Amino acid sequence: MKMSDVAKIANVSPATVSRVLSNPDLVSKKTRDKVLEVINQVNYQPHSVARQFRTRETKTILAVVPDITSAFFSEVLRGIEHVAIKEGYQVILGDTENNLERESDYVNLLLQKQVDGMVLLTARLEKERLEELSEHFPIVLACEYIDGLNVPTVSIDNISAARKATEHLIQLGHTKIAHICGPMNVILGRDRLRGFRQAMMSNDLDVDPSYIQEGDLTIESSESGYNQMMKLLALETPPTGVFVYNDEMAMGAIKAVKDSGLRVPEDVAIVGFDNLKMSTVIEPHLSSIDQPKYNIGQKAMNLLLQMINKEKINKHSFVMKDNLIIRDSCGGKSESFPHSHESFKKNISV
Amino acid sequence: MKMSDVAKIANVSPATVSRVLSNPDLVSKKTRDKVLEVINQVNYQPHSVARQFRTRETKTILAVVPDITSAFFSEVLRGIEHVAIKEGYQVILGDTENNLERESDYVNLLLQKQVDGMVLLTARLEKERLEELSEHFPIVLACEYIDGLNVPTVSIDNISAARKATEHLIQLGHTKIAHICGPMNVILGRDRLRGFRQAMMSNDLDVDPSYIQEGDLTIESSESGYNQMMKLLALETPPTGVFVYNDEMAMGAIKAVKDSGLRVPEDVAIVGFDNLKMSTVIEPHLSSIDQPKYNIGQKAMNLLLQMINKEKINKHSFVMKDNLIIRDSCGGKSESFPHSHESFKKNISV
DNA sequence: CTGAAAGCGCTTACAG
DNA sequence: CTGAAAGCGCTTACAG
Incomplete structure (x- = not known):
């Protein structure tokens, strides 16, 4: 018919x-x-393909994610999807599994006009390539970004957030502080390490090179965190405080401490990053940097729609507010254990 | 050009x-x-839309998921995606957020010829509608299913798995056993409740109606598990063992027990379902029914491809093997805490 | 307010 | 092995 x-x-x-x-x-x-x-x-x-063909728009956008399995990205994705659906767009999901080639393949869907635009939650391609692409197609970066790239970008200030997390440990009196960092080939890994170093330096604390352990995103994150923490604990003088790249690695790190017969936070204090929901499920509850995940997704999708509709965007970098959530994994102030529905909610989804 | x-x-x-x-x-x-x-x-x-228009195939399939945020479904999705990509197909993701209307909307993409086929990870539409649709379009059901529907389906035997989980508690000597069940409007909720009842009955154990607490998938699962467990603990004689619908709810349930000043498993033993990775991150490590999530996804996508290619499928129900993984949340046998890379791996991703 | 006609960018049966 | 031509199912400028 x-x-x-x-x-x-x-x-x-x-x-x-x-x-x-x-x-x-x-x-x-x-x-x-x-x-x-x-x-x-x-x-x-x-027949919608016929219509797409005729009107030259697919009403579909592509969201490229480095790891669909991660709770962090599913929150961001939901923000993207809600806005997309409201505006009559569909979302194709591209999961690169932290693989550069897959990222490149997905980006090609733009060239084939399969999608009207793209939100990149991973930005590991060459700057020049993205620059060139973004001159011809609507592209927004979210979470990850590329320094000096003139493409609309939504993210938090990772350097200052990392500084904040590290300073929290410093304020609690720690001096032997380590960092299980993210991979150095992704900007977030480099930024958070930078923030860590800044905090240490401005407090006149040394950073022992063996106190920096690089985590691995290509294996199960909590496993990577476990392994790196074990290395730290095996040092002659293990750290008493550790800032970990993200919450998933931090969970593995906590497990490593416990498995070694030590306690968190008494023997080792730990701060994470991302404030995933499970950070209040593990014990002790994890202190972490909260990112407005859902809002980042919404903002990114709104920007993309503006670009698709040829509206002018007068700023290209949108920095969202992060927040240090203090729970029990660093000692000091401790959160209460609420029983009521309301406070559970507050507790679990800050 | x-x-x-x-x-x-x-x-x-x-x-x-x-x-x-x-x-x-x-x-x-x-x-x-x-x-x-x-x-x-x-x-x-x-120009791929032009090609799609001409050849009448989009080389795209739709995966409809009830909750993209759930770790369970992202594993299944990855199985689907890997097979799809290998065969030159793209995957559009439809997140219904447990909303029937959204499910219905996504299914319409088939009618508009936007996709060549569909894997449904949620099956809550009327049987007749799906039956009718599947006569005209390639559809595969995975995880959820509809009784007596003649559409290729990949899943585990939820009834027997639930029976197994319940019997584990019974064998450990529990008699006051409760079930935090899934929503009664989804078949998995009904099936697992059925398995629970079967196990109780065949062991001559009574099921106190107040021992059945229905969880809610429309709110944060661990919160729902928390709430229902609190209700159980408030009973005059609280249960000593609880079989919980899925791992996420089970985490909330464990938290509730701890928050009430009780211990798992000493005061309340808990079994979950799905064997998510985080089940070895919480304390105590959660005993759970493992589903071959990734394989379910692969199998479903392979079946879909067969249908798209007009190959005959001679069976319509594919039952995958599940497995009770015993850890520490029920007492009895306890898992060791391995330190090496290898055994961590085994431990965390059974 | 409505219709006839052109055309979007490909693919494929047909003819040579 | 190659080309001319038709046509996939819509939308939209144009004319009336």
Whole structure:
């Protein structure tokens, strides 16, 4: 059943059917009703690929994620998806599994006009390539970014957030502080390490090179955190405080401390990053840097829509507010264990 | 830049360019090389919507998920995606957020020919609707299913798995056993409750109605598990063992026990379902029913591809093997805490 | 307010 | 092995 069939039955031209569907105001009420009746009767569904072909827009955007399995990204994705759906767009999901080649493949969907635009939650391609692409297609970066790249970007200030997390440990009196850092080939890893170093330096604390252990995103994160923490604990003088790249690694790190017969926070204090929901499920509850994950997704998608609609964007870098959430994994102030529904909620989804 | 432009430069017809791209054997080596050179030179990218329109296939499938945020489904999705990519298909993700209407909307993408087929990880539509749809379009069900529906389905035997989990508690000597069940409007909730009842009955144990507490998937699962466990603990005689619908709820349940000043497993033993990775991160490590999540995804996608390629499928129900993983949350046998890389791995991703 | 006609960029049966 | 031509199902400028 195609449009011309509907037209024939309704005794109008295909053009009229098309108008009823996408521009009903252009059609008289009488004709419109007649056409709609036929459409319902035969249960006509327009062939959307034909429409896409004709209108040169797919009403689909691509979200490229480094790891779909991560609770962090699913929150961001939900922000993207909600805005997309509200505006009549679909979201294709591209999971690169932290693989550069897959990232590159997904980006090519733009060139083939398969999608109207793209939100990149991973930005590991060459700067020049992205720059070139973004001159021709709507692209927004979120979470990850590229220094000096003139493409709309939504993220937090990772350096200052990392500084904050580290300073929290310093304020609690720690001096032997280590950092299980993210991979050095992703900017977030480099930024958070930078923030860590800044905090240490401005407090006149040394950073022992063996106190920096690089985590690995290509294996299960908590496993990577476990391994790196074990290395730290095996040192002659292990650290008493550790700032960990993200919450998932931090969980592994906590496990490592416990498995070694030590306690968190008494023997080793730990701060994470991202404030995942499970940070209040493990013991002790994890102190962490909160990122407005859902809002980042929303903001990024809104920007993308602006670009798709050729609206001007007068800023290209959108820095969202992060927040240090203090729980029990560093000692000091401790959160209460609320029993009521309300406070559970506050506790678990800050 | 379109195909006819490339053709002009290469001094051939558009038909020849098309053949070079999709049926190179039909073209002489000489012509082929000439055309390929031009294609590279001008960096021609075929317009894939035009191709989709012409060939009437989108090389895209839709995966409909009830909750993209859940670690369970991301594993299944990865299985789907890996197979899809290998076979040159893209995956559109539809997150229904446990909302029936959204499920229905996504399913309509089939009618609009936006996708070549669909894997449903949620099956809450009317049986008749799905039956009708599946007569016209390739559809595979995974994880959730509909009784008596003749559509290829991949899942575990939820009833027997639930029985196994419950019997584990019974064998450990528990008699006051409760079940925090899944929502009664999804089949998995009903099935697991059924398995629970079967195990109780065949062991001559009573099921106190107040020992059945229905969880809620529309709120944060661990919060729901927390709430329901609090209700159980408030009973005059609280249960000593609880089988929980899934691991996320089980985490909340464990938290509730601890927050009430009781211990797991000494005061309350808990078994979960799904064997998520975080079940070895919380304390105590959660005993749980393992589902072959990734394999379910692979199998479902393979079946879908068979249907898309009009191959015959001679069975419609594929039951995968589940497995009770015993850890520490029920007492009895306890798992060791391995330190080496290898055993961590085994421990964390059974 | 409505219709006839052109055309979006490919692919493929047909002819040679 | 190659080309000319038709056509996939819509939308939209144009004319009336």
